[in-house]
């Protein structure tokens with residue numbers, strides 16, 4: 543039987559690779575966007591919809607960041623920065639790592655990108671030859687596999703469950719690493735599950751990647767949005783020559799639209815990264831880079847947002863199980879809860895559509911995050927106010943009660 547993975551290998555290895563259309567056909571849509579479109583239609587018809595599907599902070603960007611952007615704009619100096627980033631931001635990030643995590647990172651190893659999404663395009667352009675593979679968790683952040691496919695690589699989606707807190711493990715790496723595998727990706731805390739990887743396991747994964755002469759790619763975009771625990775940066779527990787750390791300002795600093803992120807690269811990848819940045823992006827947005835320097839000082843505002851997310855998280859953790867949503871591993875980060883809906887349905891997609899149509903509540907079906915037991919899962923986002931969450935929970939309760947009668 544030919545699988546989608548086999549297909550891409552055929553395409554990229556073929557000497558008569560027909561056209562970019564074949565590769566683009568492998569890029570899946572974000573299915574939840576259809577749900578969101580329907581939600582918008584219902585809103586246009588006057589219905590109120592509770593949005594628990596969107597993974598975007600509902601807070602405005604902290605005021606000092608906006609002020610820094612205003613001041614920069616007034617200087618009139620909004621030309622390109624160097625391709626790898628404004629030196630001021632690279633230095634500020636290096637200081638931030640030293641101050642907050644005791645890490646000594648040469649600013650030159652910190653490449654500033656247009657969002658973390660830009661960082662992933664850069665990494666896979668630098669790392670992958672056609673047909674090479676990357677290990678990912680299923681469920682996981684859906685864009686990740688598409689970045690890999692666009693670079694001509696093959697995502698190897700490894701089913702993960704509560705036993706590994708929905709993360710890859712060193713054992714899973716050992717069992718699935720192939721000769722053509724170049725890297726393994728860990729998203730910590732995870733999207734969609736909000737769970738943290740055990741620090742010792744992270745160290746073991748780092749070691750396994752180094753032993754395979756590959757890379758651990760650690761997506762730390764939700765660092766700082768954790769509740770009761772502070773996960774280590776992967777660079778604190780794995781070999782810098784085999785570790786790539788990705789992070790960005792979108793989530794923790796509520797700066798999604800500013801499009802600024804960064805990647806800490808091993809020395810040996812810097813030259814290639816610089817050439818890709820020069821050609822593909824020229825540079826990340828200048829205004830956003832200078833605003834981001836101020837973000838690194840805005841600890842007070844970040845803490846206010848973090849506490850609000852935690853309050854919402856605790857509310858949902860209490861409310862959901864009673865309605866039939868099982869939360870097997872407590873999420874301790876990001877703003878997501880991944881719930882098992884086996885007690886309620888065997889088809890989470892129709893379940894989510896029904897909830898939207900009949901209860902006016904939007905949540906994301908598991909299928910957006912992978913294939914493994916996805917029909918038995920949904921993701922709740924609590925990047926929305928507590929009062930909206932209360933309304934959502936009350937509507938879901940009524941809808942489920944109505945189904946039982």
Ligand SMILES: Cc1ncc(COP(=O)(O)O)c(C=O)c1O
Nearest residue numbers: 657658659683733763790792803
């Ligand atoms: C795990 C993860 N990584 C990366 C991104 C992309 O973020 P950015 O806005 O920095 O491109 C997201 C966005 O939802 C995410 O959830």
